[in-house]
Amino acid sequence: MEFRNKIEQLLNDFLAQREDLFLIDLKISAADDITVILDGDDGVSLQDCLDASRAIEFNMDREEHDFSLQVMSAGLSAPLSMPRQYAKNIGRDLKLLLNDSSETEGELVKADDEKITLILRYRKPKEVGKGKMDVVEEKEIPYSEIKKATVVIKF
Known part of the structure; x- marks a missing residue:
């Protein structure tokens, strides 16, 4: 053999x-x-x-x-490469580099064989008046759009 x-x-x-x-x-x-x-x-x-x-x-x-x-x-800072790794990291924050070179960061709340679901929390300008408002958005991202994903390490 x-x-x-x-x-x-x-x-x-x-x-x-x-x-x-x-x-x-x-x-x-x-x-x-x-x-x-x-x-x-x-x-x-x-x-x-x-x-x-x-x-x-x-x-x-x-x-x-x-x-x-x-x-x-694999190590804590190693990029995630398969759906099973995403599933074990539900509840943690991920930093993603997407195929279009944009970056996003959010809490992983769901992972299946085709896609992940992140909760994105950010601030954006108010539509009327001055100041900013808090936004919480759920976003589904197919694995095919992810170039690199890493777990955000918090101390």
């Missing part, structure tokens, strides 16, 4: 046992440096990374094929 296929199979077997975890990225360099990036519905613990690493490493023969292996979580 080809090296990459063997790694993918071992990783898929591990993830089949851990349905709370999912694969974000698998990279294998020309020098056989393997990088696995995972995310989970409830986050990813150090133990989750160790378990995934062992599931791969203990089933490979380093005498047959030498490689290096890194298993890590």
Whole structure:
């Protein structure tokens, strides 16, 4: 079995046992440096990374094929790349860069397989008179319009 296929199979077997975890990225360099990036519905613990690493490493023969292996979580500042990541971040604020180069920021209140729904809060000038008024708007955005989405980190 080809090296990459063997790694993918071992990783898929591990993830089949851990349905709370999912694969974000698998990279294998020309020098056989393997990088696995995972995310989970409830986050990813150090133990989750160790378990995934062992599931791969203990089933490979380093005498047959030498490689290096890194298993890590996606990280808090990493862009969201799949609907499952959006769903786990409901209730958090997201910053979006859209395909038309505009940016928007709002609270994620809903996510399905085609789109997300944000609550946007902003101030705009009053239509009559001076001053500004608070506006709360619900906006649906299809994934196809999102170039990059990140969770806004608040302290």
